[in-house]
Amino acid sequence: MKKYKLNNFKLNRRDLLAGTASLGAMTFASKSVLSDENKSKNLPPNLPEWTSELGEGVDANPYGMPSEFEKNVIRRNVEWLTASTESSVNFTPIQDLEGIVTPNGLCFERHHGGVSIINPKDFRLMINGLVDREMIFTLEDLKRFPQVNKFYFLECAANGGMEWRGSQLNGCQYTFGMIHNVQYTGVKLSDLILETGLKPKAKWVLAEGSDSSGMTRSIPIEKILDDCIIAWAMNGEALRSEQGYPARLIVPGWEGNMWVKWIRRLEFGDMPYMTREETSKYTDLLSDGKARMFTWVMDAKSVVTSPSPEKPILHKGIHQLRGLAWSGRGKIKRVDVSLDGGKNWKTAELHEPIMSKSLARFTFPFEWNGQELLIQSRAIDETNYVQPTIQELQKIRGVNSIYHNNSIATWLVSKTGKVDNVRLG
Amino acid sequence: MFDWVKLLTLIITSLFFMNSVFASERKFNLGKIALKKEVAGWDIDVRPDGKGAPIGKGNAIKGEEIYAEVCASCHGDFGEGIDRWPELVGGHDSLDTHDPIKTTGSYWPYASTIYDYIYRAMPFGAAQSLSHDETYQIVAYLLYMNEIIEEDFELTEKNIGKIKMPNRNGFLLPDPRPDVKIINGKPCMKNCTVPLKIIGKARDIDVTPEENKS
Structure with a gap:
């Protein structure tokens, strides 16, 4: 019997069925439901229609889009979850994707005040508080710092949140799709801080977005100096507007809510700021009525x-x-x-x-x-x-x-x- | 005769000097120093201890008027929440029940957060359009409706950090995770004892958006 090599140990196909299969299951069923029903004239021995004519030339699509046959591969939301689409979430169609890279246009969206549209010329990142020099950076400034290129997943802390009491949504997309994974290009905050200097008392950073919700989260300085990034690109191109164009915060491995989009300000302080998001929202209520806080x-x-x-x-x-x-x-x-x-x-x-x-x-x-x-x-x-x-x-x-x-x-x-x-x- | 060499040497030396002075402090010489008024315009956050609270005041009596005008259409006249917009009032003693109601009164640990959030993000779609006094008034009204302060209590930048919220001690730190049984990377692989009865199907709950029902 043919053996599959799976990582470090070998098993045969019968094992793969976890003991539930009969030998009959080893016979491949070659009949396909789809091909049986396909009466297309493009199948062998006929000449497919696209072979007998020219296709579109270059520049027909200056920015290429997926094939028209992939129309179903889209982000989807669950309308009853939220009061308005401006403060809502949709889901990445992970069931339709291969490999580990999420295409930019399919990365799930979570907004609290809609998508801000920002001319990069009007972008400014302010750093204030417990630093030696309070400073302002343009996007061009940021791009002149040493850069990093890193793959990270971003998962909303509420991914699967509807499933705590039982199976509620009948879809992979709806139960696991608040996640995406892209390669970010940006500047490490530890490099940015070399410009502003840091006061010894600085223990926390307030990250603030410039969107209509003024999204804010407190992040401990250890994390900021470890691997946080201000990113301006994802998967090789500029951030999409819905992902924070022209620049957002990357907080690797931590809940998506902290990855402040449309970032405008970082304030260094000596205590957490206890923003709306980290007190009333992203805290985990236990059955005794107490809630865990700062579960990042x-x-x-x-x-x-x-x-x-x-x-x-x-x-x-x-x-x-x-x-x-x-x-x-x-x-x-x-x-x-x-x-x-x-x-x-x-x-x-x-x-x-x-x-x-x-x-x-x-x-x-x-x-x-x-x-x-x-x-x-x-x-x-x-x-x-x-x-x-x-x-x-x-x-x-x-x-x-x-x-x-x-x-x-x-x-x-x-x-x-x-x-x-x-x-x- | 003008000594070009000396002048050039002087320029180069002074440039080098300037550079070396700055380089000792700023590694890349990128960005600009923020002016005080630039920081003041953007630094709007208010901390639990009241730091950052702007000068201003308001009570619940005035707050009721402005609340009715700019908040009630979503949050309801009494903070009960309309449709799926958040409830702001009530929910006391609900946190340990099957249906917890998290409101500013029952859940939010700091009054400063209410001020900070309303000023920066409310009314929805008109961020930072309220004056500081109007914001204090609305916060005072919410605190009053949640029976935390009296109707005529004057909320100001000086006392907002001292308001005692009912659920102030309702939060646990630090994060205890990983909180599940540590099995050190060696979970059961064969004949494991697990529940195998199907006790629920998402299909039966029937709340999945139509297109994806299979």
């Missing part, structure tokens, strides 16, 4: 993007299970996959590059012969933290936390190949 790190998490509620199984035979894993504490070390609701696990293949505080891609080959599956994935990061079950989180935090739900989700594959977001208990 995004713990390790993973999701199976296919199969998923939006990606049903259409064929019997072999499939490549695909998923994403990430940790705010460093690199992903391992991802396990279960097809039987967490009873038995196998280790998935992790794809290079594996970077700290960045999405990691995993795949796992499996065969489907029409049986029910309960698909789960479980991330382990380089600190040996293991992604928990929802019961483990609920036991400690109750069900009112909203934020920081990094638990394992379950996709039920029915006998017809339909996939549902379900809760096991």
